Amino acid sequence: MTHPTYTRLEQELAAMHTAGLYKTERPIVSAQSAQIQVDKAGTHTPVLNFCANNYLGLADHPEIIAAAKAAMDTYGYGMASVRFICGTLDLHRQLEMAIAKFTGHADSILFAACFDANGGVFEPLLTAEDAIVSDSLNHASIIDGIRLCKAKRFRFANNDMADLEAQLKAAQATNPRTIVIATDGVFSMDGYIANLPEIRRLADAYGALIMVDDCHSTGILGPTGNGTGPHHGVHVDILTSTLGKSLGGAAGGFVAASQPVIDMLRQRARPYLFSNTLPPAIAGGALKAIELTVNGAELRAKLQRNQAHFRSGLTAAGFDLLPGDHPIIPVMLYDAPLAQALANRLYELGVYVSGFFYPVVPKGQARIRTQMSAAHTPEQLDTAIAAFTKAGHELGILA
Numbered sequence: 208m209t210h211p212t213y214t215r216l217e218q219e220l221a222a223m224h225t226a227g228l229y230k231t232e233r234p235i236v237s238a239q240s241a242q243i244q245v246d247k248a249g250t251h252t253p254v255l256n257f258c259a260n261n262y263l264g265l266a267d268h269p270e271i272i273a274a275a276k277a278a279m280d281t282y283g284y285g286m287a288s289v290r291f292i293c294g295t296l297d298l299h300r301q302l303e304m305a306i307a308k309f310t311g312h313a314d315s316i317l318f319a320a321c322f323d324a325n326g327g328v329f330e331p332l333l334t335a336e337d338a339i340v341s342d343s344l345n346h347a348s349i350i351d352g353i354r355l356c357k358a359k360r361f362r363f364a365n366n367d368m369a370d371l372e373a374q375l376k377a378a379q380a381t382n383p384r385t386i387v388i389a390t391d392g393v394f395s396m397d398g399y400i401a402n403l404p405e406i407r408r409l410a411d412a413y414g415a416l417i418m419v420d421d422c423h424s425t426g427i428l429g430p431t432g433n434g435t436g437p438h439h440g441v442h443v444d445i446l447t448s449t450l451g452k453s454l455g456g457a458a459g460g461f462v463a464a465s466q467p468v469i470d471m472l473r474q475r476a477r478p479y480l481f482s483n484t485l486p487p488a489i490a491g492g493a494l495k496a497i498e499l500t501v502n503g504a505e506l507r508a509k510l511q512r513n514q515a516h517f518r519s520g521l522t523a524a525g526f527d528l529l530p531g532d533h534p535i536i537p538v539m540l541y542d543a544p545l546a547q548a549l550a551n552r553l554y555e556l557g558v559y560v561s562g563f564f565y566p567v568v569p570k571g572q573a574r575i576r577t578q579m580s581a582a583h584t585p586e587q588l589d590t591a592i593a594a595f596t597k598a599g600h601e602l603g604i605l606a
C-alpha cells in the first residue's frame with residue numbers, strides 16, 4: 208500500500224503543475240557559454256543562452272581550464288577531508304589570500320558554496336545578545352543563516368532606507384552588543400544595487416557592522432570587479448560571495464572580513480568545520496579566474512555595452528523592463544503561466560531564458576530574468592531581441 212505521505216506529495220506536485228509553478232530542468236550537452244548545445248528530443252541543438260550567471264564569460268575560459276587541470280595533476284582529484292583535519296592545501300591558502308587582496312579585506316575563508324558561507328557566517332559571531340537587521344529581499348541563504356543564529360531579527364523593506372533606520376532604532380532599543388545590517392549587494396531577481404552609501408551612514412550612526420552578499424556583483428561592479436562596496440567607495444565589514452558566478456562559475460563560496468572575524472569562522476562555522484574542502488581543481492581554477500577578473504576591464508566594458516544594447520532593443524520592442532544598470536535585465540510578465548509560455552516559445556526559437564515566479568519572486572511579479580554576458584556578440588543580442596519580439600506578438604504581450 209502507498210504511504211499517505213507519497214499521495215499527499217503527488218497532490219501537491221500536481222497543484223504546482225496546474226498553477227504553472229512547476230520547474231523543469233533542461234539538459235545542456237556542451238560547455239556553459241553564450242551559445243550552448245541542448246538536447247531537444249534527442250537532437251543536439253544550439254541555443255543562445257541568456258540565463259547563466261556567466262557574466263564575464265569565464266565558464267569555459269581555456270586558461271582557467273588549464274589552471275584547473277594543472278592543479279589536478281599536482282594535487283589529485285579530491286582531498287577526502289575537511290580543512291582542519293587534513294584538507295588544507297597551500298593552494299587553498301593562496302586562494303584565500305588572493306580573495307582577501309582582491310576584495311580589500313585582511314583575510315578570507317573558503318566554503319563549499321556561498322550558500323554555506325551565508326549559512327555559517329552569523330552563528331559563530333552573534334548570540335541572543337546581538338541583533339541582525341536584514342533586507343526583506345535578501346537571498347534565501349542569508350535568511351537561513353540568520354535563522355540558524357540566535358540574534359534578534361529585524362527586517363526592513365527592500366532598499367528602503369527610512370525603514371532601515373526605523374528597524375535600527377527598534378534593534379537599538381533592545382540594547383544589543385552588536386548590530387549587523389545584512390544585505391545583498393545586488394538583488395538577484397531585480398538587478399537592483401544596494402544603497403551602500405546610505406547603509407554605511409546609518410550603520411555608523413548606530414554603531415552597526417555591514418554584511419554584504421556580493422554574489423551578483425563580484426566580477427561586475429567596482430574598479431576591478433571587486434564588488435558593490437568598491438563600486439560605491441564604501442567599506443563593507445563582512446563580505447560573502449561565490450566562485451560559482453562571474454569567477455569561473457564552478458562552485459565554492461567565501462567570506463572576506465577582518466582577521467578576528469575570519470579566525471572565529473575558521474574555529475566555529477559549522478559548514479566549514481563539518482563539510483569537505485574545496486577540490487584542488489576548483490581552487491586552482493579560481494585563482495586564475497580572479498587574475499582574469501582583476502585584469503578584466505575589457506570584459507566589463509563589453510558586458511556594459513551588451514546590457515545597454517539589449518535593454519534598448521527590448522524597450523524599443525515594447526517590453527516592460529525593470530529599470531537598472533546591471534547585466535540582470537528582468538522582463539516583467541506578472542503572470543506565471545505567461546512567463547512560462549514566453550520562455551517555452553523562446554526556447555523553440557533558439558533563445559534560452561528562464562521564467563521566475565512564486566516562490567522565487569512575490570506572487571503577481573512573474574518575470575523572465577535575462578542575464579547578459581561579456582561572451583555575447585551584438586549579433587547574438589539582435590537575434591534574441593528579434594525572437595522576443597516575435598514571441599511577444601504571438602502571445603499577445605506586445606500590441
Ligand SMILES: *Cc1c(COP(=O)(O)O)cnc(C)c1O
Pocket residue numbers: 319320321322323325346348391395420422423448449450451458459460
Ligand atoms: C547564487 C547566490 C548564492 C549562492 O551561491 P552558491 O555559491 O551557488 O551557493 C548566495 N547569495 C546570492 C545573492 C546568490 O545570488
